[in-house]
Amino acid sequence: MSSEVYDCIVIGAGIQGSCTAYHLAKNNKTTLLLEQFVLPHSRGSSHGQTRIIRKAYEQDFYTHMMEESYELWAQLEKEAGIRLFSRTGxxxxxxxxxxxxxxxxxxxxxxxxxxxxxxxxxxxxxxxxxxxxxxxxxxxxxTAGVLYADRAVRAAQMIFQARGGIIKDGQKVVHIQPGAVVTVTTGSDMYKARSVVITAGPWASTLLSLTGLELPLxxxxxxxxxxxxxxxxxxxxxxxxxxxxxxxxxxxxxxxxxxxxxxxxxxxxxxxxxxxxxxxxxxxxxxxxxxxxxxxxxxxxxxxxxxxxxxxxxxxxxxTPDRHFVLDRHPAYSNIVIGAGFSGHGFKFSPVVGKVLCELSMGQVPSYDLSPFSIRRFQGHRRSAL
Ligand SMILES: Cc1cc2nc3c(=O)[nH]c(=O)nc-3n(C[C@H](O)[C@H](O)[C@H](O)COP(=O)(O)OP(=O)(O)OC[C@H]3O[C@@H](n4cnc5c(N)ncnc54)[C@H](O)[C@@H]3O)c2cc1C
Missing domain, CATH: 3.30.9.10 (D-Amino Acid Oxidase, subunit A, domain 2)
Known part of the structure; x- marks a missing residue:
């Protein structure tokens, strides 16, 4: 067991977890990114070469988030020196x-x-x-076009590591012990952090059940x-x-x-x-x-x-039932933060998602109104043990 207490452990190194880790490292937070598979892998939601990026949405709150997301994608492109976007309309x-x-x-x-x-x-x-x-x-x-997905995941992880972040892959999280310091156990080790971000993609329900929470995913x-x-x-x-x-x-x-x-x-x-x-x-x-x-x-x-x-x-x-994301704190443990339910349209938002999950994990007021993404909206659906 490592004696270090990290500022944050991010569970899941898809695009959302990688972007969250990237923002945490940029905020000088000691961060561990844990991934169950050996990286890179093609078993989740972020692999493959391309994703659509666009501002065209029915809801203004997505279009507004995309304003900043485009800027953050351009910044990541510049930092990594890798082309991540082609404009096609x-x-x-x-x-x-x-x-x-x-x-x-x-x-x-x-x-x-x-x-x-x-x-x-x-x-x-x-x-x-x-x-x-x-x-x-x-x-x-x-404004729309194509994002180069695999490259984007690599770029976020690369900058995260360049800023001192640690990635441990092939480490499946099997237990989470909440507390002021959270203990996270994988198949082979145990880690501690003052906050945890769960970005486990299709495995979110499995991970959240370790914390007593069920969401309709x-x-x-x-x-x-x-x-x-x-x-x-x-x-x-x-x-x-x-x-x-x-x-x-x-x-x-x-x-x-x-x-x-x-x-x-x-x-x-x-x-x-x-x-x-x-x-x-x-x-x-x-x-x-x-x-x-x-x-x-x-x-x-x-x-x-x-x-x-x-x-x-x-x-x-x-x-999710309404196809909007989940970006929120755990209802029982405020130092456990959740990014889930991206409903087939979350890739383009990942730099902004990473930013707000980072803000939540640092106890800050998030840059966006997160009410469309709250866990509370599932109250009718939720079969939570809490
Ligand atoms: C076919 C397809 C097309 C899409 N097209 C678009 C598009 O055009 N535009 C767009 O914006 N979005 C699109 N999306 C959606 C977008 O790709 C997803 O919203 C996004 O990739 C979700 O990322 P994630 O990090 O949440 O999940 P993932 O990439 O699945 O990452 C979760 C990670 O957590 C890890 N993990 C899970 N459990 C554990 C555990 N116990 N211990 C350690 N690690 C764990 C997993 O192995 C995985 O690596 C598309 C998705 C698909 C599938």
Whole structure:
């Protein structure tokens, strides 16, 4: 057992834990980042090469957080000397009179986010190889683009270590003993800290149960790549944008995609939902119906893609009932802080998430109103032992 008492132990070295550790180290806090797998790994939610970054959201509080997030991504890029972002724009398509399309449109206008509305008769001039469905409107969030996910995780960990932070991987946390000094036990060692941040992604429920807390989190699985009939027609090199299709007629939830990049000639198009799984029993669990629904959508709207997936991988979403994150202190132990339930859209926020989790762990007032992310909102759902 190490005799050192850290200022903070962060549990989970995905993007949220890595960014939290990065901010703690920048605030000169002695910090230990614990990870159950040997790094890098592809068993959680932060692996893979790309994620969408955008300001287009229905809710202003996300758009406001993204203002700072873009700045912090640029700062991390500079510090690490690694390119983390490519601007491509984000095409938002959806029923023109639908609630979500209108909310995004008004939020973009209200928040003065550089964006354009594409008129139907000029749509194919701007966006070739896509069929805009009858009744759908189209907007482009010009600030949006692609984040290079694996590189971003590495960059945050690299700067954290350069500032004296310690990463111990291959160390699964199996016990947490709350107190003014929290004791964290892994399979092979025991550590102590004045505060703990839990950023365990799909394993959040398992970790939180060690502290007597249950949250309504569900784990889902998906990711598919689709082959371009003409290589390059939807590629990042040709500046094809990321896209979100709201309310597709083939499925209950949105479908989104990123230009071909990581696998040349293959475009990532996914269902923004998935089949429920256990993070430790996930292999082979993907629901064929989800893949088929995306295939039908592709046949109708992306005629330049082969509507049968070329690559099916797995990545885990951890969703809350309202799809908003959990950023809060533990209701019983104020020095245990929780970042969870990122609901398939948390990557782009991670520099800001890391900043607020760091503030909470240092006992400071967070820079943002965290009421949309509070644990209290689950009171009806929560089956807590507390
Ligand atoms: C297919 C897919 C597409 C997505 N697309 C986007 C997108 O376009 N834009 C966007 O913004 N977001 C997107 N997201 C969401 C985003 O990737 C996630 O919100 C984010 O990666 C969550 O990070 P995390 O750190 O919370 O979880 P994780 O990356 O899973 O990290 C949690 C870590 O905790 C570790 N851990 C768990 N239990 C223990 C333990 N007992 N002891 C030690 N370590 C432990 C795990 O091994 C893991 O490394 C997408 C997600 C998926 C799956």
């Amino acid at each position: 984000l095409l938002v398509m959806g029923p023109e009179d639908g609630k979500n399309f209108q909310l995004i449109k008004s939020s973009l206008q209200r928040n003065k986010v550089p964006s354009v509305e594409l008129q139907r008769h000029r749509f194919s001039q701007h966006i070739p190889n896509v069929n805009l469905a009858a009744g759908d409107g189209a907007l482009v969030d010009s 569900r784990v889902l699985i998906n990711v598919c790549y689709w082959k371009e009939k003409v290589p390059g027609s939807y590629s990042i090199r040709n500046r094809f944008p990321c896209f979100i299709q709201l309310e597709p007629k083939e499925a209950e939830h949105d479908i989104y995609g990123l230009p071909s990049n990581e696998y040349p000639g293959l475009m990532k198009v996914c269902y923004h939902m998935g089949s429920e799984t256990d993070p430790d029993e996930r292999d082979g669990r993907m629901d064929r119906a989800d893949v088929d629904a995306v295939g039908c959508y592709i046949r109708r709207c992306f005629p330049g893609l082969v509507p049968v997936p070329a690559v099916v991988e797995s990545c885990l979403y951890t969703i």
